[in-house]
Amino acid sequence: xxxxxxxxxxxxxxxxxxxxxxxxxxxxxxxxxxxxxxxxxxxxxxxxxxxxxxxxxxxxxxxxxxxxxxxxxxxxxxxxxxxxxxxxxxxxxxxxxxxxxxxxxxxxxxxxxxxxxxxxxxxxxxxxxxxxxxxxxxxxxxxxxxxxxxxxxxxxxxxxxxxxxxxxxxxxxxxxxxxxxxxxxxxxxxxxxxxxxxxxxxxxxxxxxxxxxxxxxxxxxxxxxxxxxxxxxxxxxxxxxxxxxxxxxxxxxxxxxxxxxxxxxxxxxxxxxxxxxxxxxxxxxxxxxxxxxxxxxxxxxxxxxxxxxxxxxxxxxxxxxxxxxxxxxxxxxxxxxxxxxxxxxxxxxxxxxxxxxxxxxxxxxxxxxxxxxxxxxxxxxxxxxxxxxxxxxxxxxxxxxxxxxxxx
Ligand SMILES: Cc1cc2nc3c(=O)[nH]c(=O)nc-3n(C[C@H](O)[C@H](O)[C@H](O)COP(=O)(O)OP(=O)(O)OC[C@H]3O[C@@H](n4cnc5c(N)ncnc54)[C@H](O)[C@@H]3O)c2cc1C
Numbered sequence: 267x268x269x270x271x272x273x274x275x276x277x278x279x280x281x282x283x284x285x286x287x288x289x290x291x292x293x294x295x296x297x298x299x300x301x302x303x304x305x306x307x308x309x310x311x312x313x314x315x316x317x318x319x320x321x322x323x324x325x326x327x328x329x330x331x332x333x334x335x336x337x338x339x340x341x342x343x344x345x346x347x348x349x350x351x352x353x354x355x356x357x358x359x360x361x362x363x364x365x366x367x368x369x370x371x372x373x374x375x376x377x378x379x380x381x382x383x384x385x386x387x388x389x390x391x392x393x394x395x396x397x398x399x400x401x402x403x404x405x406x407x408x409x410x411x412x413x414x415x416x417x418x419x420x421x422x423x424x425x426x427x428x429x430x431x432x433x434x435x436x437x438x439x440x441x442x443x444x445x446x447x448x449x450x451x452x453x454x455x456x457x458x459x460x461x462x463x464x465x466x467x468x469x470x471x472x473x474x475x476x477x478x479x480x481x482x483x484x485x486x487x488x489x490x491x492x493x494x495x496x497x498x499x500x501x502x503x504x505x506x507x508x509x510x511x512x513x514x515x516x517x518x519x520x521x522x523x524x525x526x527x528x529x530x531x532x533x534x535x536x537x538x539x540x541x542x543x544x545x546x547x548x549x550x551x552x553x554x555x556x557x558x559x560x561x562x563x564x565x566x567x568x569x570x571x572x573x574x575x576x577x578x579x580x581x582x583x584x585x586x587x588x589x590x591x592x593x594x595x596x597x598x599x600x601x602x603x604x605x606x607x608x609x610x611x612x613x614x615x616x617x618x619x620x621x622x623x624x625x626x627x628x629x630x631x632x633x634x635x636x637x638x639x640x641x642x643x644x645x646x647x648x649x650x651x652x653x654x655x656x657x658x659x660x661x662x663x664x665x666x667x668x669x670x671x672x673x674x
Contacts, residue, residue: 270300271367272365274374275372276302276374278308278309278402279375279566279567281329282328282567283371283540285333289571291575297343302344304534305327305334306328308327312606313421313428314428318428318431324618326397330565348360349516350512350513351664367536369538371540372513372538373567374509375508375543376506376542376558379393383475383480385478386478386502390483392482402609407429407499410434412498413497413498414437414475414500415500415503416502417439417504418471419448422503422585423591424589427590430465438462439475441472442471445462450633453610475490475500484498484499506558522545522556523544526545528581529581530581544556546566551630557585583649585599586608595638599645600632602633605623617635617636618635619637620624620633620634620639622639622640622659629654643670654669658672
């Protein structure tokens with residue numbers, strides 16, 4: 267039996283990589299080394315159903331614990347990897363253990379970006395990336411408390427919706443002129459602002475948090491105009507920093523993420539990287555992308571497993587993502603960044619519509635709000651490089667099937 271595959275990280279991507287290797291008939295040892303205290307679990311519920319108190323830890327496990335045992339996959343939790351020794355082909359764990367690899371997969375995800383400002387480490391100021399973060403946040407989310415969320419991105423808005431369900435007073439601070447400004451067009455931003463306001467959330471755009479006030483724990487969030495918002499709890503949701511430091515220290519190319527090829531291989535042919543921590547080439551978009559989504563982590567894991575098994579298949583999928591807020595399901599196909607034209611299908615007032623994004627005349631993305639047919643059709647058209655007829659697309663009376671059939 268060979269040295270096998272060592273996977274650094276025990277998240278979504280890591281779990282899928284191990285499962286895919288076994289599915290493909292990999293016979294050598296597989297070990298996952300994770301710094302958290304849990305086997306692989308799903309992160310999306312941490313801001314949604316789990317945080318709402320509707321799920322247990324068992325419910326969000328990526329696979330039942332017995333799966334790992336039955337498939338001969340070893341998992342070490344509470345085991346941070348501190349170095350990759352490429353010349354010895356070993357990883358070094360914090361307790362000094364060294365483990366050899368034949369293939370190494372780096373699936374270290376990222377960590378929540380923190381606000382570098384006074385009071386940023388006061389009790390009551392939280393981030394949300396791990397189950398431990400979510401547990402602390404959930405405990406602090408008591409009815410009637412005042413929660414200030416710094417950042418109007420998906421995670422911030424999902425927590426706002428969950429916190430309203432749990433009876434907190436919620437304010438969202440967004441530095442840009444609208445929420446979701448980095449990832450969605452204006453119609454989508456305005457829809458979510460209205461949705462949240464209708465549920466009693468205060469949304470303040472163009473508002474920059476500059477510090478957290480309090481003695482022994484948080485008492486208020488200080489804005490750049492000097493105003494202090496009283497707060498019992500603050501959530502900083504301002505994005506993710508990829509955990510690429512191990513790879514960089516091992517001399518692997520990184521550029522806000524570990525640089526991989528279409529097979530999820532780093533510059534070292536026996537070292538792969540997958541998930542949120544990677545930057546991969548996208549033939550579809552003609553540039554490199556670093557994506558933060560379950561779909562990307564799972565599919566890159568399958569791509570890496572195939573390559574390790576010598577059955578190379580390039581990764582070039584249409585990115586997709588979802589977000590649940592109140593009774594609204596947002597589904598996103600493609601990447602809208604760089605769009606120069608948008609088209610609205612349906613009416614936001616009916617809580618069901620889609621925004622299609624075009625660049626140089628070509629369809630590049632779609633945000634579908636309670637509109638699964640639009641989402642599915644957009645995903646397929648983007649994958650096939652097809653663009654729909656604008657006039658027919660704008661008419662909600664024309665079924666998406668017909669629009670897709672006529673796309674060229
Ligand atoms: C609150 C929240 C809500 C989300 N909602 C959605 C959603 O609705 N839809 C969607 O598509 N995506 C969502 N995501 C994103 C999604 O969860 C991630 O894209 C996905 O988990 C990425 O998987 P990964 O394996 O790359 O990284 P992760 O799942 O982050 O796993 C990486 C693991 O590696 C560990 N690690 C890091 N460094 C080391 C080290 N040196 N040694 C050992 N272990 C290490 C990390 O602690 C972590 O456990 C959400 C994320 C969060 C936090």
